[in-house]
Amino acid sequence: MKKWLLLAVVMALAALQLSWPEFLVFFNARPDLLLIFVIAAVFYLDFKTALVFGIICGLLKDAFLPGDFGINTILFSVWCYAIWKLGRQISTEHDLVRFAIVFIAAFLNSIITGVQSANLGNFIPAGIFLRNLIIPSLYTAALSPLIFKLTKKITV
C-alpha cells in the first residue's frame, strides 16, 4: 500500500516538474523534484526499493526529454547506490548533510548532462553553462526538505 502511495507521489512530482509554474522559475532554473525523491527514498526506504524508485524516476524524466538514450535512468541508479554506500560510511541524519548530498547529486547530474550536451556539438555560452550548473542545483537542494518530509510521513 505504502509503495503504491509512493508511486502516486512520483507521478504527482513528475507532473509538477513538467508544468512547474513560470513565476517560480528563477534564471530559467527548475528544481529536479524527481532527483530529490530518489535521494529521499534512499534515506527512508531499503536499498532495493529505493533503486526501483530511482529507475522509475529516471525513466519518467527521460521520457519527457528529447533524445533516445535514458541517461537519467543510469544516473539516478548510480546516485542511489552512491548515496546508499555513503550512508553506511557517514551519518546522514543531519539536515545540512542531506542538503549537501542533494546539492552535490544535482550538481554532478547537471555536469554530466551539460557535458553530454556540449559533447554533442551544441553551443552553450559559458555563462549559461555555469548558471545551469549552479542555480538549478541550489534550487533543488533548497526544496529538498519539503520532499524529505513528505516521504518520511508516508514511509515512517
Next chain:
Amino acid sequence: MFKLPRKTLINLTVIASLVLFLSYSLIRLKNPVQKTFKPQLSLVSLLKREIRGIVFYHRNMVENETLQSAVDSLRSRLFDSREIYLENTRLKGLLAFKQKSGLRLVPARIIGRSPDSWSSSATIDKGKYNGIRRGMVAISPRGLVGRVVESADNTSKILLINDPSLGVSSIVQRSRQEGLVNGTLGSNLIMRYLPKDADIVSGDVVVTSGLSQIYPKGLLVGRVVNIGSDLSGLNRYAIIKPAVDCSSIEEVLVIIP
C-alpha cells in the same frame, strides 16, 4: 571500502545490466508513459491557470485596464487600416493565381515543459491522431517556435527554438545574408557562420531561408540585437532576440505539409 563480496558483485552486475537494458529500451516506453501523463498534465495546466488568475488578481486588473485602452486605440487604427486591408485583399487575390501558401495548421496547447535546464522542449496535447509527425514545424502568430522531434498518439514533443541542438538555416531579410541560427538555452539566439564582411546590422530582421526544406521560407525568427566576431576572427556571429518568447508561450500551430 569498495571491496565487494562475490555475491554483491554479481547482484550489482545484474542490476547494472538491467538499468542499461532499460535505458536502451526507453524509446519503446516513451509512448505509453506520455499517454498516461496526458490527463494529469492537462489537469495541472488547468489548475495552474486558475490559481494564477486568483493569485495575480490585482495585476490582472491593472493589466486589463491598460489593455482596454490599447484596444480602444487599436480599434481606431483598425478602421484606418480597413482601406489598406481591402486593397491588400484584392492584391492577394491576384497573387493567389501565382502562389498559394498551402499551409495547413493544427493548433495545440502546451501541457508540459522540459524537466531539466539543459534542453528547451515542450509537450503539446496533439499527436499522431491529429496528423502531427516528427519533423513538422511549430509556429505561433509571432514567428517560428520550433520543430516536432517526437510524436506519440496523443502528444508530441517540440524542440523549442532556444534549444542549442536546434539549427535553423536563416537569412537576414534586408541583405539576404545566410547563417545558421541556434539556441543558447538563454533568452537570445545566436546566428553563426557569417562571413567577416557580412552585411548585417543591429535591428535587422531574420527569417527562415527555406534552404533546409524543413522550415518554410520566410518564417520570422527574430531581430538582430548585437554582432560580434568569433575567436578565430574569420567569422562573425549575431545575437538575435527571438520573435517568440519560448518561456511564456502557451499555444502553438503545427504546420502540416
